[in-house]
Amino acid sequence: MGGYDNNKPSLSPANNSKTTDSVLNLEFGDPTMYGEYWRQHGDKGTVVISGCDSMSYFTDMGNLCWFLEPELANSIKRLHCIVGNAVTEDRHIVVGSGSTQLYNALLYAFSSPDEPEPISVVCAAPYYSAYADVTDCVRSGLYKWAGDAYTFEKDGPYIEVVTTPNNPDGSIREAVVNRSHGKVIHDLAYYWPQHTPITHPADYDNMLFTFSKTTGHAGSRIGWAFVKDKEVARKMIEFIMINSIGVSKESQLRAAKIFEAVCDSCQNSGSENFFEYGQRLMGGRWEKLRQVLKNSEILSLPEYPLVYCNFSGKIMETKPAFAWLECNDSDCASFLMEHKIKGRGGRRFGVDSKYARFSLVGEEKEFDNFLERLSGIHGKKHHIKIHADRQ
Amino acid sequence: MGGYDNNKPSLSPANNSKTTDSVLNLEFGDPTMYGEYWRQHGDKGTVVISGCDSMSYFTDMGNLCWFLEPELANSIKRLHCIVGNAVTEDRHIVVGSGSTQLYNALLYAFSSPDEPEPISVVCAAPYYSAYADVTDCVRSGLYKWAGDAYTFEKDGPYIEVVTTPNNPDGSIREAVVNRSHGKVIHDLAYYWPQHTPITHPADYDNMLFTFSKTTGHAGSRIGWAFVKDKEVARKMIEFIMINSIGVSKESQLRAAKIFEAVCDSCQNSGSENFFEYGQRLMGGRWEKLRQVLKNSEILSLPEYPLVYCNFSGKIMETKPAFAWLECNDSDCASFLMEHKIKGRGGRRFGVDSKYARFSLVGEEKEFDNFLERLSGIHGKKHHIKIHADRQ
Numbered sequence: 015m016g017g018y019d020n021n022k023p024s025l026s027p028a029n030n031s032k033t034t035d036s037v038l039n040l041e042f043g044d045p046t047m048y049g050e051y052w053r054q055h056g057d058k059g060t061v062v063i064s065g066c067d068s069m070s071y072f073t074d075m076g077n078l079c080w081f082l083e084p085e086l087a088n089s090i091k092r093l094h095c096i097v098g099n100a101v102t103e104d105r106h107i108v109v110g111s112g113s114t115q116l117y118n119a120l121l122y123a124f125s126s127p128d129e130p131e132p133i134s135v136v137c138a139a140p141y142y143s144a145y146a147d148v149t150d151c152v153r154s155g156l157y158k159w160a161g162d163a164y165t166f167e168k169d170g171p172y173i174e175v176v177t178t179p180n181n182p183d184g185s186i187r188e189a190v191v192n193r194s195h196g197k198v199i200h201d202l203a204y205y206w207p208q209h210t211p212i213t214h215p216a217d218y219d220n221m222l223f224t225f226s227k228t229t230g231h232a233g234s235r236i237g238w239a240f241v242k243d244k245e246v247a248r249k250m251i252e253f254i255m256i257n258s259i260g261v262s263k264e265s266q267l268r269a270a271k272i273f274e275a276v277c278d279s280c281q282n283s284g285s286e287n288f289f290e291y292g293q294r295l296m297g298g299r300w301e302k303l304r305q306v307l308k309n310s311e312i313l314s315l316p317e318y319p320l321v322y323c324n325f326s327g328k329i330m331e332t333k334p335a336f337a338w339l340e341c342n343d344s345d346c347a348s349f350l351m352e353h354k355i356k357g358r359g360g361r362r363f364g365v366d367s368k369y370a371r372f373s374l375v376g377e378e379k380e381f382d383n384f385l386e387r388l389s390g391i392h393g394k395k396h397h398i399k400i401h402a403d404r405q
Numbered sequence: 406m407g408g409y410d411n412n413k414p415s416l417s418p419a420n421n422s423k424t425t426d427s428v429l430n431l432e433f434g435d436p437t438m439y440g441e442y443w444r445q446h447g448d449k450g451t452v453v454i455s456g457c458d459s460m461s462y463f464t465d466m467g468n469l470c471w472f473l474e475p476e477l478a479n480s481i482k483r484l485h486c487i488v489g490n491a492v493t494e495d496r497h498i499v500v501g502s503g504s505t506q507l508y509n510a511l512l513y514a515f516s517s518p519d520e521p522e523p524i525s526v527v528c529a530a531p532y533y534s535a536y537a538d539v540t541d542c543v544r545s546g547l548y549k550w551a552g553d554a555y556t557f558e559k560d561g562p563y564i565e566v567v568t569t570p571n572n573p574d575g576s577i578r579e580a581v582v583n584r585s586h587g588k589v590i591h592d593l594a595y596y597w598p599q600h601t602p603i604t605h606p607a608d609y610d611n612m613l614f615t616f617s618k619t620t621g622h623a624g625s626r627i628g629w630a631f632v633k634d635k636e637v638a639r640k641m642i643e644f645i646m647i648n649s650i651g652v653s654k655e656s657q658l659r660a661a662k663i664f665e666a667v668c669d670s671c672q673n674s675g676s677e678n679f680f681e682y683g684q685r686l687m688g689g690r691w692e693k694l695r696q697v698l699k700n701s702e703i704l705s706l707p708e709y710p711l712v713y714c715n716f717s718g719k720i721m722e723t724k725p726a727f728a729w730l731e732c733n734d735s736d737c738a739s740f741l742m743e744h745k746i747k748g749r750g751g752r753r754f755g756v757d758s759k760y761a762r763f764s765l766v767g768e769e770k771e772f773d774n775f776l777e778r779l780s781g782i783h784g785k786k787h788h789i790k791i792h793a794d795r796q
Contacts, residue, residue, distance in 0.1 A: 052457035059456025065447035111649040153546030233654035258502040263624035264655035
């Protein structure tokens with residue numbers, strides 16, 4: 015699942031490139047920063063769909079996931095093979111309308127109407143705020159959000175979500191409950207070279223990935239899951255069948271084409287490697303961001319370890335899609351909102367309001383605007399502080 | 406919502422064009438009969454999507470439904486204006502991943518976590534079997550399937566689904582509960598000229614339509630709702646945001662292009678009018694079907710009134726997407742399964758098993774195969790009957 019969250023986007027991120035006095039909305043992780051790459055290389059990812067293509071509900075009746083386009087399955091496997099971030103053998107691929115639907119499908123697969131009460135769903139705080147919203151959306155009698163995995167003490171079956179690298183804070187994580195009767199969902203939305211060193215092919219029972227965080231195509235609503243257990247995959251497919259009778263064929267065909275273009279860019283020296291492009295962009299942004307905040311006495315960023323990346327063949331740092339800011343004044347989100355920067359406060363992620371999350375994956379102008387406003391805060395606060403000292 | 410239902414499609418409809426002894430699967434309403442039209446006219450509906458198009462989650466921040474492509478909204482309005490089957494003014498358009506998601510979104514919009522118990526959802530039997538599956542999928546505490554509207558007697562708030570023309574039986578319907586505190590959803594998936602005379606522009610509070618039944622593009626998973634009340638539309642959008650963060654942009658762009666092609670075909674005398682094509686096809690199939698069954702003492706079809714169609718300018722009969730067969734032997738589905746024709750039994754639709762539903766919207770060969778097998782049954786039974794008389 016992604017960096018988008020489920021509040022009404024009342025302040026349009028579309029206004030973010032305007033250097034006006036309007037609020038800069040960095041609440042949503044809309045990955046528009048890849049737009050420039052695809053404007054330059056878009057023809058390699060162009061799809062042409064005729065009026066008579068892919069009209070049926072059914073795609074591949076030989077596959078358990080009968081609505082999965084074989085081209086998409088093949089391109090997903092090729093991509094993970096090149097990047098080395100996930101084991102793809104001996105597991106079922108299930109496609110969903112974004113990884114959000116797959117998350118929901120996994121909750122459905124792991125729960126049972128025969129249980130006396132809903133199964134608890136937990137994630138270590140700070141956790142991606144949308145998990146709670148999705149889990150409790152229709153007050154399911156099958157599953158129920160139970161908050162922070164660190165403080166979860168209830169006996170019996172549970173589901174733990176492990177987001178690694180984590181949204182909001184970019185940390186590398188493992189399951190924390192580790193009791194019997196637990197099911198674990200690994201949300202690997204950000205386990206791609208532009209965001210974190212690839213240290214090993216992930217090899218978990220239930221892994222989620224999403225098109226939006228991989229290449230920036232958030233509008234397509236495509237996610238995929240690797241699922242080891244056939245019965246779990248079957249129940250996920252049942253959930254998707256009941257709730258949306260499959261997944262857009264057009265989006266699947268486009269994702270397949272885009273992934274092939276990305277794979278080609280990694281393998282042909284004449285092309286601009288997509289992930290190296292992403293690494294440069296994110297690396298540059300993090301460098302500038304740390305520079306702006308390095309002398310701040312108010313705001314600080316997490317530190318990330320330097321780790322060898324198998325994909326890149328060099329030592330690298332995690333470069334998360336979000337700045338997870340800590341404010342030594344209380345309530346980071348409110349403080350930055352005073353400076354017309356809108357983020358999402360720590361409470362939504364299950365932690366203290368002195369933290370807040372701000373998107374770093376928007377257009378270049380949006381990011382520059384963020385830096386400019388942060389610089390202003392630093393100066394102003396510094397001034398206030400000096401002024402206070404004099405009094 | 407459509408004619409597809411939520412059982413595992415274990416017997417592939419893809420095998421239906423083979424005139425072998427394998428089971429002919431007519432359980433699902435996969436509208437592949439339009440394939441031939443789009444193979445002939447597909448270039449008019451071709452979409453080209455570049456790698457850099459429609460990447461953002463956000464489409465139209467000025468619209469309440471911020472993930473709706475304006476091109477799709479415009480083409481939907483143009484289409485309904487030409488066909489005359491729905492009032493489009495002064496209501497919100499909400500797009501969904503198929504009308505199934507919109508149905509779910511309406512249940513969410515009409516229910517409240519503050520109510521002491523889940524709101525009852527009813528539909529007059531025979532009702533579309535998927536409503537029950539979707540409503541109770543995750544055992545929501547907000548809403549609950551309560552079966553046949555004719556026998557619904559509980560006091561308090563309720564939601565009634567009115568499917569007109571009805572799936573499975575093609576009848577024209579109105580709400581039957583008609584009490585205060587009721588919300589009504591009109592599922593108008595089949596209110597198109599190829600299936601029924603267009604007698605008036607539908608003007609209800611909450612109307613559902615779907616791409617799959619309009620033009621045959623079931624794989625795209627696009628539905629749309631016309632919603633009068635802004636707060637209802639807002640809650641539907643919230644539901645779609647939480648559960649899939651919008652709807653595939655590629656599918657929306659393609660639906661827009663296909664609808665424009667259909668509109669052009671209705672307005673340019675040089676083109677083959679899509680709906681007239683559909684009327685001829687469905688008309689021909691119903692004529693052949695009635696011919697095959699006219700002397701049957703075992704199987705019978707519903708009769709439909711002749712009504713003036715505003716769109717066509719002539720008197721017409723309803724030509725449903727399904728044959729709703731009544732069998733004077735008990736259990737219609739089991740009886741036809743003995744003859745290697747798989748349909749869906751009446752019990753799933755809330756009525757007696759002497760009824761069963763069979764798709765009429767598949768490929769030509771599939772339909773011919775159906776007729777051939779039906780003819781065989783008639784002959785065989787007739788033979789058996791004569792034989793019995795002689796004994």
